Amino acid sequence: xxxxxxxxxxxxxxxxxxxxxxxxxxxxxxxxxxxxxxxxxxxxxxxxxxxxxxxxxxxxxxxxxxxxxxxxxxxxxxxxxxxxxxxxxxxxxxxxxxxxxxxxxxxxxxxxxxxxxxxxxxxxxxxxxxxxxxxxxxxxxxxxxxxxxxxxxxxxxxxxxxxxxxxxxxxxxxxxxxxxxxxxxxxxxxxxxxxxxxxxxxxxxxxxxxxxxxxxxxxxxxxxxxxxxxxxxxxxxxxxxxxxxxxxxxxxxxxxxxxxxxxxxxxxxxxxxxxxxxxxxxxxxxxxxxxxxxxxxxxxxxxxxxxxxxxxxxxxxxxxxxxxxxxxxxxxxxxxxxxxxxxxxxxxxxxxxxxxxxxxxxxxxxxxxxxxxxxxxxxxxxxxxxxxxxxxxxxxxxxxxxxxxxxxxxxxxxx
Numbered sequence: 001x002x003x004x005x006x007x008x009x010x011x012x013x014x015x016x017x018x019x020x021x022x023x024x025x026x027x028x029x030x031x032x033x034x035x036x037x038x039x040x041x042x043x044x045x046x047x048x049x050x051x052x053x054x055x056x057x058x059x060x061x062x063x064x065x066x067x068x069x070x071x072x073x074x075x076x077x078x079x080x081x082x083x084x085x086x087x088x089x090x091x092x093x094x095x096x097x098x099x100x101x102x103x104x105x106x107x108x109x110x111x112x113x114x115x116x117x118x119x120x121x122x123x124x125x126x127x128x129x130x131x132x133x134x135x136x137x138x139x140x141x142x143x144x145x146x147x148x149x150x151x152x153x154x155x156x157x158x159x160x161x162x163x164x165x166x167x168x169x170x171x172x173x174x175x176x177x178x179x180x181x182x183x184x185x186x187x188x189x190x191x192x193x194x195x196x197x198x199x200x201x202x203x204x205x206x207x208x209x210x211x212x213x214x215x216x217x218x219x220x221x222x223x224x225x226x227x228x229x230x231x232x233x234x235x236x237x238x239x240x241x242x243x244x245x246x247x248x249x250x251x252x253x254x255x256x257x258x259x260x261x262x263x264x265x266x267x268x269x270x271x272x273x274x275x276x277x278x279x280x281x282x283x284x285x286x287x288x289x290x291x292x293x294x295x296x297x298x299x300x301x302x303x304x305x306x307x308x309x310x311x312x313x314x315x316x317x318x319x320x321x322x323x324x325x326x327x328x329x330x331x332x333x334x335x336x337x338x339x340x341x342x343x344x345x346x347x348x349x350x351x352x353x354x355x356x357x358x359x360x361x362x363x364x365x366x367x368x369x370x371x372x373x374x375x376x377x378x379x380x381x382x383x384x385x386x387x388x389x390x391x392x393x394x395x396x397x398x399x400x401x402x403x404x405x406x407x408x409x410x411x412x413x414x415x
Contacts, residue, residue: 085163
């Protein structure tokens with residue numbers, strides 16, 4: 001039960017970070033008006049946030065790779081709490097931007113450690129499902145978090161949603177510091193890949209960056225695509241995006257059930273389905289229902305892909321899984337940034353419909369890279385140093401951890 005509660009808290013934290021990163025988009029008019037800045041300045045709050053995550057993930061992970069995960073997760077969540085409070089109370093734009101950058105630094109480290117931390121709570125046979133639940137939280141963020149935050153900001157001002165997120169971050173940090181065992185590094189088999197392979201890892205990272213670029217190229221253009229190409233009213237775009245978000249939640253959960261058995265093939269399958277869905281957006285744009293379904297399938301695939309990538313890191317990480325997760329997170333965020341920039345460029349210079357075709361072609365390249373993974377395999381011996389230091393069966397490991405009040409507690413978790 002303790003492991004499930006910790007997993008739930010970690011899933012809430014993925015929801016928290018995705019909502020925090022993208023919320024300014026929904027509150028753009030309120031923030032711009034409240035601080036007296038141009039809307040493009042509010043857009044920079046999101047762009048700069050993503051850039052900081054890309055640049056800081058690997059260096060910060062290297063600096064903190066010896067920290068126990070409970071201390072590390074608690075620290076990043078407390079930093080997120082303070083940074084979000086600073087953002088909420090910012091008297092001017094520079095202070096708001098500083099708060100956003102601090103939150104981005106905490107997020108950069110969070111994404112590197114959260115997957116191995118969640119995996120370490122469970123035995124290997126059920127880790128895929130655990131990762132699916134973990135990333136379901138990030139899928140719920142665009143489905144509920146951003147719309148709810150936008151609505152709250154419209155009703156009570158843009159500062160209140162940020163304060164609510166700060167309160168949520170503080171609550172999650174309390175759960176983590178109270179329930180998560182304070183284990184030193186080297187006590188979990190989840191700290192090393194189960195089948196370390198530097199060649200496969202590089203291919204997965206490359207395929208991730210390319211595939212996410214394709215997905216975000218199309219998604220950046222999705223609203224004008226729906227209104228100008230498919231012919232929907234602007235009011236209908238909200239329900240379509242809600243459908244896409246619901247499909248994404250389903251994709252994360254389904255991938256969690258499938259990834260344990262089909263990990264090596266599932267990534268290529270998902271990228272292939274993404275390419276087909278984006279091609280359908282281009283070819284079937286004159287037909288409302290198929291076009292909308294194609295958008296939903298693209299959302300399902302992208303969220304499912306996040307779960308699969310988390311599982312693949314735990315499999316092929318050539319060194320520590322934290323650093324491997326940092327590399328994967330960087331690749332994912334590079335794809336997000338590149339896709340957003342390319343999508344924006346296509347909106348300015350090309351037919352909106354063509355954005356789906358370009359996205360499909362990019363995804364096709366990602367499929368080719370993912371399918372070639374086996375050709376680059378460079379398996380290496382797995383170092384077992386430090387693994388299973390407390391017990392050969394981690395699912396029945398007896399953990400000694402320190403209660404916040406200083407009492408040493410020994411507990412056996414059965415999962």
